[in-house]
Amino acid sequence: MLQQIIDRRLAGKNKSIGNRERFLRRYKGQIRDAVKRAIDGRGIRDIERGEEVRIPKKDVSEPVFHHGQGGVREVVHPGNKDYVRGDRIERPKGGAGGGAGKGQASDSGEGEDDFTFSLSREEFMQVFFEDLALPHLIRTQLAESPEWKSQRAGFTADGTPTNLHVLRSMRGAIGRRIAIGSGSRRELRDLEERLALLKRHRKPGDAIAEQEIKDVEEQIEALRSRLGRIPYLDPIDLRFRNRIRVPVPTSKAVMFCLMDVSGSMDEARKDLAKRFFILLYLFLTRHYEKIELVFIRHHTQAQEVDEENFFHARETGGTVVSSALVLMEEIIRARYSPSEWNIYGAQASDGDNWHHDSGRCRELLAEKLLPLCRYFAYVQVAEEEQNLWEEYAQLTESQRHFAMRKATDAAQIYPVFRDLFKKEGAAAA
Amino acid sequence: MSRNKPLRGPLALRGHVDKLPGPSDWSFELIEQYHEVIKRTAHRFGLDTYPNQLEIITAEQMMDAYASVGMPVNYRHWSYGKEFIATEKNYRRGHMGLAYEIVINANPCISYLMEENTMAMQALVIAHAAYGHNSFFKGNYLFRMWTDASSIIDYLVYAKNYVAECEERHGLQAVEEFLDSCHALSNHGVDRYRRPSRKSLAQELRERKEREAYAQRQINDLWRTLPKRAEKAGEASESRRFPDEPQENLLYFIEKNAPLLEPWQREIVRIVRKVAQYFYPQRQSQVMNEGWATFWHHRLLNQMYDDGYLTDGVMMEWLKSHTNVIFQPPVGHPAYSGINPYALGFAMYTDLKRVCEHPMDEDKAWFPDIAGSDWIPTLDHAMRNYKDESFIGQYLSPKLMRELRLFTIVDDEKENELEVRAIHDDAGYRRVREALSHQYDLGSREPNIQVWNVNLRGDRSLTLRHFQHNDRPLHESAQEVLRHVSRLWGFGVQLESANAKGEITTQWAVAAPESA
Numbered sequence: 001m002l003q004q005i006i007d008r009r010l011a012g013k014n015k016s017i018g019n020r021e022r023f024l025r026r027y028k029g030q031i032r033d034a035v036k037r038a039i040d041g042r043g044i045r046d047i048e049r050g051e052e053v054r055i056p057k058k059d060v061s062e063p064v065f066h067h068g069q070g071g072v073r074e075v076v077h078p079g080n081k082d083y084v085r086g087d088r089i090e091r092p093k094g095g096a097g098g099g100a101g102k103g104q105a106s107d108s109g110e111g112e113d114d115f116t117f118s119l120s121r122e123e124f125m126q127v128f129f130e131d132l133a134l135p136h137l138i139r140t141q142l143a144e145s146p147e148w149k150s151q152r153a154g155f156t157a158d159g160t161p162t163n164l165h166v167l168r169s170m171r172g173a174i175g176r177r178i179a180i181g182s183g184s185r186r187e188l189r190d191l192e193e194r195l196a197l198l199k200r201h202r203k204p205g206d207a208i209a210e211q212e213i214k215d216v217e218e219q220i221e222a223l224r225s226r227l228g229r230i231p232y233l234d235p236i237d238l239r240f241r242n243r244i245r246v247p248v249p250t251s252k253a254v255m256f257c258l259m260d261v262s263g264s265m266d267e268a269r270k271d272l273a274k275r276f277f278i279l280l281y282l283f284l285t286r287h288y289e290k291i292e293l294v295f296i297r298h299h300t301q302a303q304e305v306d307e308e309n310f311f312h313a314r315e316t317g318g319t320v321v322s323s324a325l326v327l328m329e330e331i332i333r334a335r336y337s338p339s340e341w342n343i344y345g346a347q348a349s350d351g352d353n354w355h356h357d358s359g360r361c362r363e364l365l366a367e368k369l370l371p372l373c374r375y376f377a378y379v380q381v382a383e384e385e386q387n388l389w390e391e392y393a394q395l396t397e398s399q400r401h402f403a404m405r406k407a408t409d410a411a412q413i414y415p416v417f418r419d420l421f422k423k424e425g426a427a428a429a
Numbered sequence: 430m431s432r433n434k435p436l437r438g439p440l441a442l443r444g445h446v447d448k449l450p451g452p453s454d455w456s457f458e459l460i461e462q463y464h465e466v467i468k469r470t471a472h473r474f475g476l477d478t479y480p481n482q483l484e485i486i487t488a489e490q491m492m493d494a495y496a497s498v499g500m501p502v503n504y505r506h507w508s509y510g511k512e513f514i515a516t517e518k519n520y521r522r523g524h525m526g527l528a529y530e531i532v533i534n535a536n537p538c539i540s541y542l543m544e545e546n547t548m549a550m551q552a553l554v555i556a557h558a559a560y561g562h563n564s565f566f567k568g569n570y571l572f573r574m575w576t577d578a579s580s581i582i583d584y585l586v587y588a589k590n591y592v593a594e595c596e597e598r599h600g601l602q603a604v605e606e607f608l609d610s611c612h613a614l615s616n617h618g619v620d621r622y623r624r625p626s627r628k629s630l631a632q633e634l635r636e637r638k639e640r641e642a643y644a645q646r647q648i649n650d651l652w653r654t655l656p657k658r659a660e661k662a663g664e665a666s667e668s669r670r671f672p673d674e675p676q677e678n679l680l681y682f683i684e685k686n687a688p689l690l691e692p693w694q695r696e697i698v699r700i701v702r703k704v705a706q707y708f709y710p711q712r713q714s715q716v717m718n719e720g721w722a723t724f725w726h727h728r729l730l731n732q733m734y735d736d737g738y739l740t741d742g743v744m745m746e747w748l749k750s751h752t753n754v755i756f757q758p759p760v761g762h763p764a765y766s767g768i769n770p771y772a773l774g775f776a777m778y779t780d781l782k783r784v785c786e787h788p789m790d791e792d793k794a795w796f797p798d799i800a801g802s803d804w805i806p807t808l809d810h811a812m813r814n815y816k817d818e819s820f821i822g823q824y825l826s827p828k829l830m831r832e833l834r835l836f837t838i839v840d841d842e843k844e845n846e847l848e849v850r851a852i853h854d855d856a857g858y859r860r861v862r863e864a865l866s867h868q869y870d871l872g873s874r875e876p877n878i879q880v881w882n883v884n885l886r887g888d889r890s891l892t893l894r895h896f897q898h899n900d901r902p903l904h905e906s907a908q909e910v911l912r913h914v915s916r917l918w919g920f921g922v923q924l925e926s927a928n929a930k931g932e933i934t935t936q937w938a939v940a941a942p943e944s945a
Contacts, residue, residue, distance in 0.1 A: 004537075005460055005483045008490065009544060015493040016513040022605065023510030060511055063613055063909035065876050070842040071901030076865040078768060079759020080834040080852055087849040089838070117514040 024123065030055050031119065035127045040271060043307050044257075044281045044293065047128070050121050054114040131410045132279060150243045159240025168239035176237060181227050188223045191216055253288035253342040253374075255281060256331075258324045260349035262299040263316040269381040273348035274311060276379045276413050280346045283417065288342065294331060298324035300354075304331065321353045321388060325364040329372075338372045345369065345376040353388040362391040370399050377416045378404040436475035437803045442736050451740035455548040463552045464559075466738050470729050471560040475805060478563040479578060480537040483555065491531065491543050492516045498708070499531050501539065502585045504592035504700070506608050532558035534566040534711075536578040549746035552739075556729045561722025568813045569717070571710035581707060587633055588700045595693050607694055610913035611680065611701035616875055618680030618702040619709045641692040644685065675879040675894065679914070680705070682880045688889065689919035698917070713816045713871055720774015721812055727751060727775070757833070768865075773833075777820070780829045781808060791827055822866035827858045837864045842900075873898050881925070890921035890941075897928045908937050915939045 024031060034053040042049075083089075119127070155168055195216045202209055257277045259265070265273075284291050295310040296302055302323040305313070328345065336343060353361070370376060378392055383406065395402050405416040449462055464483065471478070486494070496513035497503040533539040540558040542551050566572050596604045611618075676682045683690075684698040711718070730747060733739050757772035758764040781799075784792045785807050788800035799807050811824060836852040837860065851857030851864070867873055881894035893914070895903055903926055915922040919941070926935040 005457055008484045008486045016496050016510060018505045019510030019513060022505060022507040026507045062508055063906040064616055065878055065907055065910050066904050067876055067901045068904035072899040073840045074837050074850060074864045076835055076837050076861060076868055077760040078757055078833045078835055080836040083836055083849045083852060085849060085852055085857060088846040091847055117518060
């Protein structure tokens with residue numbers, strides 16, 4: 001009989017991936033909700049993680065015909081302690097006598113536990129990108145890992161023969177030979193001195209002295225051969241050149257998030273703004289090793305805040321947009337020298353502004369900020385056009401690295417960045 | 430190696446014995462050596478098996494296999510994805526160890542060995558799966574009659590390709606919904622009495638084409654709207670019922686008679702039906718099958734130890750795992766969830782061997798035919814000719830009932846309290862045995878639902894009837910399942926639940942799906 005042992009470990013990995021895709025497709029609605037909640041709850045910086053998704057158990061159950069409660073059931077149990085025939089037992093709460101329920105009550109019904117599973121980072125980003133209606137080329141561009149290069153990093157004890165460092169290995173071998181042999185060599189030296197002494201004082205016919213000389217000579221011989229057995233080169237001496245992979249260092253960037261927090265910016269508008277900022281952040285992470293975020297919120301006065309306060313605090317009052325632009329310029333002058341930093345600006349507002357201020361905003365942008373920035377994007381998260389929109393619109397003609405858009409849902413955000421991505425895409429191709 | 434007559438006792442050990450090394454890491458050479466010894470030992474006991482194919486797989490592949498009902502290939506469906514996700518989650522969190530083995534009833538018989546197992550565990554798995562389960566698959570009458578080990582893999586390959594082709598042609602959504610509906614009825618898609626014919630992949634493909642053409646013609650005939658002849662008065666139309674007899678195989682009935690299904694849909698119904706039929710014997714012989722495999726890995730490895738092949742370390746390791754597998758928590762124990770089929774099956778075969786070898790007076794009275802007989806042929810007979818229900822009814826001994834301290838509880842919804850009906854004493858043995866045997870009868874575990882009638886002249890609606898067993902009602906999920914039935918049938922569907930007297934106690938109805 002032919003017997004076979006087959007190694008399948010390398011074959012047919014991820015066989016279930018097709019089934020998983022079908023599962024995700026079926027629960028797209030729930031997954032999308034979970035992703036939306038996750039985006040609300042997360043900081044811009046840790047957007048790229050997987051996410052736990054919970055689906056109510058009844059939504060994933062597959063119905064079959066099975067018995068319900070009631071009727072007459074006789075169930076056999078093991079491990080009777082002290083029941084005798086005819087004993088009557090109070091009916092336990094919830095599902096009497098599980099035994100016969102096996103195979104019926106399995107996963108079909110009452111359990112309140114939700115079905116939870118985690119989306120991988122890739123799957124999470126796919127859903128996120130889908131909402132933003134990103135073109136596929138951009139999606140792959142954003143989802144890919146940064147470039148790596150390998151660089152020297154000292155020496156290791158194991159590696160491939162081609163990386164063997166001969167000098168280091170030999171140096172180690174010498175050290176080891178000295179260390180291991182030193183005891184024996186000292187002893188050898190002592191014995192040789194003693195032998196010389198004995199030989200010098202040797203009188204012919206002295207049998208005891210002859211015997212001692214012979215003993216010492218034997219000991220010397222044994223030590224020599226022991227020293228001779230110390231290996232010249234041992235596997236533990238080997239040293240190999242070590243190389244590690246490090247991300248390709250690129251220059252640093254700073255991203256300014258400017259947002260109007262006056263009373264008219266409600267949660268939905270802030271959510272849109274957040275997605276807008278996330279997208280720019282993601283783009284930057286692909287191109288810069290180090291990115292700093294600066295959050296500036298404003299109503300009539302601008303203020304630099306942390307991310308938490310940026311998205312969640314709410315204030316009322318009028319709106320003076322230029323205050324934020326002025327503050328941005330101050331911060332650039334103080335901390336981010338344009339010669340060292342790539343500066344990106346992202347501004348979100350509902351377009352409401354004190355009417356004398358809009359002209360000043362345009363001037364500030366055109367004269368002070370845009371010359372410093374690599375790219376400045378403005379998103380208006382409301383439909384109606386007000387004077388700020390009109391003023392900014394004049395800039396689009398003359399300034400190539402300025403983009404603006406109205407967005408009332410997430411899919412309209414991407415076009416703001418289209419030029420930015422297009423340029424980089426073309427450069428990469 | 431096949432024999433006409435079973436052995437009366439184990440054959441003598443021949444040849445020279447070298448102790449097998451017992452390191453914790455396995456290697457291919459070691460597995461081969463162990464397998465060789467296990468194989469020889471199994472043959473000394475006369476175990477008749479399909480040829481074995483051992484496959485080494487990773488934990489992830491084990492989860493893959495788990496998720497697709499233990500088969501190496503299967504068609505794609507979201508429910509298998511759900512299964513995989515659930516399995517993976519439990520495994521990663523350490524809630525669940527993976528099974529050490531999966532064995533596939535095929536010829537050759539495929540056993541999966543997980544790479545994480547130690548050598549001792551691999552030996553256990555080989556003895557358990559490749560010789561225990563394998564000989565059961567080959568010998569038990571249910572498997573001989575219902576499953577065709579040589580063609581199942583072929584059939585699943587065919588099913589996978591066919592479903593993929595349908596997805597391409599008719600869209601993921603349509604195929605998925607249709608499969609959902611079929612799955613809802615898969616437990617009611619088996620023939621309990623009719624024997625299937627055996628077919629190769631090539632035949633299957635050829636016949637599919639013929640079948641499609643023929644079936645469509647038949648259905649058109651059944652639903653012909655023109656009267657055949659000037660109807661022999663109204664008499665025929667009133668009394669003629671369709672189907673003539675109630676039918677238990679709902680999927681078969683739908684495949685052959687549903688008026689609106691496309692040919693590809695009929696083929697998918699057929700695929701789900703075939704797969705359900707393949708697993709039908711497994712659902713009926715869990716105690717026997719697991720018990721048999723557990724009994725034999727225990728017997729074979731002990732024999733190898735006695736012969737001097739196994740080291741003490743290997744022995745201790747597999748025994749520990751064996752002990753965990755056959756642990757039966759008593760009722761009331763936090764880990765109690767019904768009777769452990771491994772424990773019950775192992776105990777029954779072991780007890781049966783005892784009845785053969787060292788019968789007590791009680792055993793002679795209960796089992797006059799087998800008390801004191803040779804144990805190998807007796808166990809072989811018991812393995813071949815029974816299913817769980819009849820096996821327990823035939824062989825559960827009073828001594829074992831005492832050891833397991835079995836007792837029965839009656840839960841009657843009309844009473845306020847539960848009643849202990851019988852315990853492990855002279856007055857109760859027969860009752861306990863009967864109740865336990867009954868508990869493994871699929872007919873009483875699953876509701877008995879049959880095709881009752883089709884309204885041929887009117888709205889073409891389908892009527893199903895549930896025959897209550899001990900007045901046990903259907904779960905309210907029936908409504909949901911009925912929606913699936915109506916999707917398959919294409920018209921309205923009713924379900925009537927009838928008690929023992931034939932009175933209808935509950936009714937469900939679903940209107941025809943709108944798209945129809």
